[in-house]
Amino acid sequence: GAGVSQSPSNKVTEKGKDVELRCDPISGHTALYWYRQSLGQGLEFLIYFQGNSAPDKSGLPSDRFSAERTGGSVSTLTIQRTQQEDSAVYLCASSARTSGQAPYEQYFGPGTRLTVT
Amino acid sequence: RKEVEQDPGPFNVPEGATVAFNCTYSNSASQSFFWYRQDCRKEPKLLMSVYSSGNEDGRFTAQLNRASQYISLLIRDSKLSDSATYLCAVRSGGFKTIFGAGTRLFVKA
Numbered sequence: 001g002a003g004v005s006q007s008p009s010n011k012v013t014e015k016g017k018d019v020e021l022r023c024d025p026i027s028g029h030t031a032l033y034w035y036r037q038s039l040g041q042g043l044e045f046l047i048y049f050q051g052n053s054a055p056d057k058s059g060l061p062s063d064r065f066s067a068e069r070t071g072g073s074v075s076t077l078t079i080q081r082t083q084q085e086d087s088a089v090y091l092c093a094s095s096a097r098t099s100g101q102a103p104y105e106q107y108f109g110p111g112t113r114l115t116v117t
Numbered sequence: 118r119k120e121v122e123q124d125p126g127p128f129n130v131p132e133g134a135t136v137a138f139n140c141t142y143s144n145s146a147s148q149s150f151f152w153y154r155q156d157c158r159k160e161p162k163l164l165m166s167v168y169s170s171g172n173e174d175g176r177f178t179a180q181l182n183r184a185s186q187y188i189s190l191l192i193r194d195s196k197l198s199d200s201a202t203y204l205c206a207v208r209s210g211g212f213k214t215i216f217g218a219g220t221r222l223f224v225k226a
Contacts, residue, residue, distance in 0.1 A: 031212050042204065042218030043161070050212050058213070091160055095212070104149045104208050108160035 002027065004109035006092050012115045013082055021077045021112045025094030032075050033093045033106060034067055043091065049075065082116045089113050118143055121207050123217035130224055134195045138220045140205030141187040149208035150181055150188045154201045155219065161204055164190075195224045 005024040025032045034046040045059035049069040069075040093106035123140045150167035167179040178191040202219040
């Protein structure tokens with residue numbers, strides 16, 4: 001079946017501009033996560049959504065970052081007034097919480113490579 | 118101290134060798150543990166979950182040591198295709214999952 005998709009795959013933006021990154025999770029997955037990975041570094045947790053619960057935003061690095069998930073499916077990560085240090089690969093993942101499926105095993109999209117010039 | 122720590126390596130091993138990685142975690146209340154594999158410039162892919170009793174999937178064996186707060190991954194009979202970065206991941210509550218920075222493995226002919 002279809003995996004997690006993300007768009008755009010690459011984004012180059014000028015410092016100070018806003019960007020929106022999109023994630024389409026695996027159909028039926030109730031949990032959706034955003035991570036950031038800088039070159040040669042590990043994954044940095046940003047935020048997760050689970051069902052109708054309030055999202056865990058504890059990893060968002062500043063108030064320039066926000067995310068929403070509409071209709072329990074597609075999610076958008078927005079970065080306002082981008083800075084050069086925001087340059088990274090932004091990865092989205094989803095996991096299931098339905099009977100018979102391991103609820104916390106995450107499946108990742110291919111990521112969006114963001115470059116702020 | 119980081120919540121999840123891994124030796125960055127790199128580990129350079131010949132084909133056919135056995136190699137093991139450890140990953141330590143700081144939160145004793147951690148509940149779920151995973152190993153992911155990440156190839157260069159690709160997204161992480163789930164390798165295996167780590168169960169309390171330990172588990173095996175072909176050449177890969179994962180173990181959990183709660184007393185010492187670490188998980189391990191053993192790869193037997195290494196293949197060239199095993200060359201990658203191996204990330205451990207730990208869930209401490211809710212759905213929040215913390216990843217280690219990864220251990221790089223190079224398997225050479």
